[in-house]
Amino acid sequence: MSEESLKNKHLSGSEKRKKRLEQQNKRDEVLKKTYNLFQLGFSRQSPEIQLSPSTSTGQSSDTNAVELPSECSEQTQQDKETSTSKCADGGEDEVQILNQSIEQLGVEYQNDIGIWQNINNEIQDFWCARDPNECQNFECDFSASSRYGGKIKREWLMYSPSTGKVFCFPCVLFGEEQSRSQFKTGFSDWKNATDRMQAHENNSKHQECVHTLISRRRIHGRIDTSLEISINKEREYWTQILQRLVSVIKFVSSRGLPFRGDDEILGSQHNGNYLGILELLAEYDPFLSAHLAKYGNKGKGRPSYLSSTICEELIEIFGNRVLEFIVNEIIEAKYFYISVDSTPDISHTDQLTVVLRYVKSNGEVAERFLAFIPMASHKGEEQAEAILKFLNKYHINIKNARGQSYDNASNMSGCYNGLQAHIKKINSLAHYIPCASHSLNLVGVRAAECSIGAISFFGFVQTLYNFFSASTHRWGIMQNNIENGLVLKKKALQSIIEDKTQTTQTIHEARCLIKEFKKKENVMTLFWNAILDRINAVSKSLQHPAIELTTAVDLLKSLLHFLASQRELFDEYEMQANQKTNIEYSDENQRVRRRKKYHDEGSGEEVLLNGKQKFKIETYLPILDMLYGELSRRLKAYEEINSLFGFLTDFMTKTNQEIKDACIKFIEYYSDDIEPQFTNEMVQFKFFMLQSEDAPEKSKIVDAEKLLKIISD
Known part of the structure; x- marks a missing residue:
């Protein structure tokens, strides 16, 4: 019999059954090897990309059924040949973050299997060392039902967001280039997906590719083990x-x-x-x-x-990760408040310190430092450009800024060319709120510089402090002359004068300081103690982290009324001074100097002031007027903000109509941020707070942070 006739000979039924049994045994052997895929770590449950359970009950009873994503099923009814939906909207952002470090290497290193082009040995090694779950890109259940009621995940099935098709991971990596398999070029025939996937799993070429992938992932058995x-x-x-x-x-x-x-x-x-x-x-x-x-x-x-080089690189990496985390929190919170201040460093380089304040999703208020920005100029326009450039770099939209706070320097607080003015030109909703405690300090500074008497008094106090602090011996003498918490500096100066061991210069300085003590103007400045004591108490309260805006405005108003009441207390302060000493004003016994009158001057008599009247008119009243005027001017900025936001914390003290009026004004101002139903929500929220277990008293202001936590919970 010829060789050609042998090839054309038909096999008997027994031989065919034997051949099918041999093929089935080979497939079983290959399948046993594929189970090692899971043992080698090929399959990994990612906490960030979870496969959602199926919602279809009709397919679960079919042993070969495959549960397709709902988006893909809807698209099948419209077009059987194309698929453009992306089945993993929630997972794409996470996958992009995981692959940011390899995006620049090429499309073959990205987790979208549909855009891979040139598969070489380097690409194969790269993906053999990584988790294939990174390329699945979907949250739908692509698992096949097993014969025993459970489910087996198809780890080889990958979804491409760019093409809307699924691919076979082992076949794409190790399949033949001329292969026409749809799972290598992209499969989207969702109607016949069950049969096609089952047929592909049983295909010998697919099993060979899986076996190759397993071998490549093993260390032992390789030439370069x-x-x-x-x-x-x-x-x-x-x-x-x-x-x-x-x-x-x-x-x-x-x-x-x-x-x-x-x-x-x-x-x-x-x-x-x-x-x-x-x-x-x-x-x-x-x-x-x-x-x-x-x-x-x-x-x-x-x-x-x-080395320090590696240490600095690691610090920079940490800083970038922390900054990235903060920026993501700010973007998630959307609205923020910006605070900026400039300060020179040790190298005499002026820097802007950028701090943003925002509210987290859990209601917690966060204030984060972001960066130092080197500045070459102090002009408000250039500072605004630097801040905008920094925010744009990290994709923080300045339109979402709802407040800005700086110190009271003119280049920042100026209403025309200051930093806050340039920011408000871009975003009119970014209210400028000057630092309250710093503003209060500036009020005191302006008052201390408004008259010669005030300047002379604080100069005397500074000289007195310098005299005692310049020597530890003199400082010890001052400490020994403390009675009832008060330092008797005059007595300490007298003991220094009587000390023969002191130098002539020291004794002379002590005598000069005692002469200043004998001026009634310095003793009359007892009113400074009352004024500065109240200013200091208010300043400390304003710096409390939990203080409310309404409370801050009330504190400043109360201080304003206190200053106004001091105008009529001059005689009382003079009486207190007389109880301490019987000295007189420095110019009370001096000869009154009369100025020569010229022929073109009027005939009215010249008013000459000395002693008590001179001190009251030229020192006492100007100081109080300056304090009152400066504080009133700076208070307006806080009253304007409180008129908008005050009702959010003192709504318990308002009637329903007052709450509605405040809400309407608030909605008109923030029409793009606040919905119309906010008015009814505030009225309902008031009754909710009244009925809660820890409800505050009706006359009290509610803590803003507490409200945020209640709302977020």
């Missing part, structure tokens, strides 16, 4: 070193301690906190101790991860 083991050990070694370095850097930086010292020599007492803590840990960590002994003090050219 020893090299791979060596590389993994080296990688693990430096990973453990980095873990220890990261912990030390986090510890030092979180406490604001300096990293570097005078040198970088291990064993030196001047090598700084960073290396010093590593040496301390090495005493109890044999692994780190061996590393320091092997790589320490080796100089440049030897990798040790102990």
Whole structure:
């Protein structure tokens, strides 16, 4: 019989059954090997990309049914050949974050399997070392029902967001280039998906690709097994070193301690906190101790991860990650409040300190420092450009700013060319609110500089302090002359004058200071104690972190009324001064100097002031007028803001109509942010707070942070 006739000979039924049995055994062997795919870590449940359970009950009873994503099922009814829906809207953002570091390498390194083009050995090694779940890109259930009621995940099935098709991960990596398989070029025939997927799983080419993938992921059995083991050990070694370095850097930086010292020599007492803590840990960590002994003090050219260069790189990486986290929180919160101040550093470079304040999703108020911005000019326009450039860099929209706060310098607070004016030109809703405590300090400064008498008094106080603080001996004498908490400086000066061991210059300075004490103008400044005491108390209250806007306005108003009441208390302060001493005003016994009159002057008599009247008109009243005027002017900024936002914390003290009127005004101002139903919500919220267990008294102001937590919960 010829060879050709043998080939054309038909097999008997027994031979066909035997051949089918052999093929089935081969497939079973391959399938057993594919189970190792899960043991090798091929399948991993990602906490960030969870496969959602199926909502279809009709398909669950079919042993070969596959549950398709709902978006893909809807699209099948419109077009059987194309699929443009993306089934993993929630997972795309997370996957993009995981692959930001490899986007620039090429499309084959990205997690969208549909855009891979040139698959070479390097690409195969790259994806063999990574988790295939990173390429699945969907949250729908693509698992097949098993024969025993459970489900087996199809780990080989990957979804491409760009093409709307599914691919076979092993076949794309290791399949033949001329292969016409739809799972290699992209499958979107959702109507016949069940049969096609089952047929592809049983295909010998697919099983070969799976077997190849398993082999490539194994270390043992490869030609370069020893090299791979060596590389993994080296990688693990430096990973453990980095873990220890990261912990030390986090510890030092979180406490604001300096990293570097005078040198970088291990064993030196001047090598700084960073290396010093590593040496301390090495005493109890044999692994780190061996590393320091092997790589320490080796100089440049030897990798040790102990140098200041690596330390600074790690700090920069930490800083970028922290900044990224803060920026994401701000973008999620949407609305924010910006606070900026300028200060020179040790290198005399002027820098803008950028701080943003916002409310987290849980109702917690956060205030975060973002960066230092070097500044070459103090002009408000250039500062505004620098801030806008910084915010745009991190995709923070200035249109979402709802407030800005700076110090009271004209280049920042100026209503025409200041920083706040340039920001308001872009976003009119970014209200400028000057720092309340700083404004109050400036009110006192302006008052202390408004008259010669005030300047003379504070100059005398400064001179007195300098005299005693310049010498520890004189300071000790002052401490010995304290009675009932008051320092008797005049008595201390007298004891210094009588001390023969003092130098002539010291005795002369003490006598000059005693002469100043004998002026009634300095004793009459007792009213400064009352004024500054009230200003200091209000300033401390304004700096409390939990103070409400309405409370701050009420405090400033009360201080304003207190200052107005002081105008009529001059005689009372003079009486207190007379009880302390019987001295007179410095010009009370001086000869009155009369100015010569010229022929063109009127005949009216010249008014000459001295003693009590002169001090009252030229010193006392101007000081009070300056305090009252400056405080009234600065109070207007807070009253304007309180008229908009005050009802949010004192709504318990208002009637329903007052709440509605305030809400209508609020909605008109923030028409793009607040919905019309806000009015009814506030009225209902008032009754909700009244019925709650921890409801505040009807006459009290509700804490804003407490309200935020109640609303967020």
